Amino acid sequence: MNYDFSDKEFNLFVEIHTLISEFVKDKNLESSDINTSAENIRQALALLSQTPYLKLGVEKAENYNGLLTLMGAMEVIAGTSPSLFLSIETSTRIFGRILSTWGSDSQKEKLLNPLLNGQIIGAVGLSEDALNVDNDPLTTTAVADGDSVKISGHKQYVINGPTADWIAVVGMMNGKNVICLVEKGTPGLTIGEKTATLGYEGVAISKIILNDCTIASSQVITPKNDKDMLNTLKLWENQILIGAGLGLMKTAFESAKDHSKKHKTGGKPIIAYQEVGFKLSEMLTLFQTSQLFAYRAAWTADTDPKNVESLTLCAKVFCTESAEQVASEAMKILGGSGFLSGHPVEEAFRCSKYGQIAGTSTEISRVKIGDTALGMNK
Numbered sequence: 001m002n003y004d005f006s007d008k009e010f011n012l013f014v015e016i017h018t019l020i021s022e023f024v025k026d027k028n029l030e031s032s033d034i035n036t037s038a039e040n041i042r043q044a045l046a047l048l049s050q051t052p053y054l055k056l057g058v059e060k061a062e063n064y065n066g067l068l069t070l071m072g073a074m075e076v077i078a079g080t081s082p083s084l085f086l087s088i089e090t091s092t093r094i095f096g097r098i099l100s101t102w103g104s105d106s107q108k109e110k111l112l113n114p115l116l117n118g119q120i121i122g123a124v125g126l127s128e129d130a131l132n133v134d135n136d137p138l139t140t141t142a143v144a145d146g147d148s149v150k151i152s153g154h155k156q157y158v159i160n161g162p163t164a165d166w167i168a169v170v171g172m173m174n175g176k177n178v179i180c181l182v183e184k185g186t187p188g189l190t191i192g193e194k195t196a197t198l199g200y201e202g203v204a205i206s207k208i209i210l211n212d213c214t215i216a217s218s219q220v221i222t223p224k225n226d227k228d229m230l231n232t233l234k235l236w237e238n239q240i241l242i243g244a245g246l247g248l249m250k251t252a253f254e255s256a257k258d259h260s261k262k263h264k265t266g267g268k269p270i271i272a273y274q275e276v277g278f279k280l281s282e283m284l285t286l287f288q289t290s291q292l293f294a295y296r297a298a299w300t301a302d303t304d305p306k307n308v309e310s311l312t313l314c315a316k317v318f319c320t321e322s323a324e325q326v327a328s329e330a331m332k333i334l335g336g337s338g339f340l341s342g343h344p345v346e347e348a349f350r351c352s353k354y355g356q357i358a359g360t361s362t363e364i365s366r367v368k369i370g371d372t373a374l375g376m377n378k
């Protein structure tokens with residue numbers, strides 16, 4: 001195990017930090033306007049396509065350490081703009097990995113290259129009414145009709161739903177889980193209004209409805225092991241939420257640290273009060289422990305994929321729960337200013353709630369981690 005980043009990796013982190021922080025200046029990334037969200041994500045993707053970032057974890061990127069490099073890079077982008085991060089990662093690291101892992105050569109040629117060049121946006125529709133696919137089988141169906149396939153069903157919340165060019169819809173066909181690649185504008189596909197959310201307001205999230213939505217059978221992906229496919233989709237989502245947690249903690253910690261040195265009460269900077277120092281030290285401990293956990297889970301995903309699920313769930317629970325704690329403590333150090341709408345720490349606090357409920361929730365993760373420890377999941 002070696003989690004030290006090379007000079008090349010550090011240079012990549014600096015490059016993407018510079019690109020994204022320049023880009024976010026003067027932009028309203030938390031705008032609830034769909035056209036603004038779409039424009040923001042397209043411009044950011046075009047910028048990032050000039051770096052190896054979009055390829056990490058999707059294609060082999062020479063001289064980078066796979067998911068470990070990706071985890072370091074995700075922290076940078078999530079720390080700069082949580083909303084851009086969630087949109088880009090859903091498109092690249094879930095929609096993109098669906099194509100690179102299970103897609104046919106022609107599907108890859110048609111969609112993967114444009115995706116990695118930042119020319120198209122992808123979305124993934126998995127969860128439904130009961131939302132949690134761990135407990136409830138999918139009700140979206142795909143039925144063969146000659147050379148076509150008709151899809152019917154609905155997905156409750158889809159990140160990038162209103163902005164995506166293509167949506168990977170997961171449903172059941174002949175008793176197996178399949179993924180249907182549906183292009184925006186396909187007859188029978190209805191995209192709902194953007195849903196307002198507590199955090200990540202700049203992400204366009206909506207319901208999607210499929211009513212005999214007809215696609216060519218060549219647009220259906222049928223992975224050999226369809227149960228593994230669902231677990232893999234959740235694993236990828238959990239990896240993104242771990243990266244988000246790191247970025248949120250970085251923002252919260254750095255902001256509280258700066259404030260504690262600049263803001264004065266009783267004639268001295270508040271860092272001079274031991275209780276403030278204790279808070280910062282507790283926040284840093286949680287942040288750095290989360291980083292190590294995240295790097296270990298990323299490294300294991302590349303080197304020992306059979307044993308990655310439980311470790312990733314442990315890392316996901318630790319990182320996402322720590323993100324809320326670190327953001328909450330940071331708000332206390334910031335006093336009134338941290339409570340103002342639009343402050344990065346206030347935003348980090350709101351966004352941190354999503355990490356706990358999305359992917360495999362904290363509670364379901366704990367059940368699964370316990371089952372694995374007791375050997376009950378075989």
Ligand SMILES: Cc1cc2nc3c(=O)[nH]c(=O)nc-3n(C[C@H](O)[C@H](O)[C@H](O)COP(=O)(O)OP(=O)(O)OC[C@H]3O[C@@H](n4cnc5c(N)ncnc54)[C@H](O)[C@@H]3O)c2cc1C
Nearest residue numbers: 124125126127130131132157158159357358359361363364
């Ligand atoms: C903003 C947003 C964006 C989203 N984007 C997408 C997207 O792009 N694509 C997509 O497919 N989905 C998306 N989702 C759906 C998301 O993945 C689900 O909301 C999430 O899986 C939680 O499911 P749920 O709301 O049904 O909660 P439930 O699973 O019903 O959970 C409710 C509570 O019960 C607990 N619980 C449930 N089952 C168990 C169990 N077996 N053991 C212990 N505790 C349990 C949970 O931990 C939680 O506390 C999004 C959701 C939101 C809010």
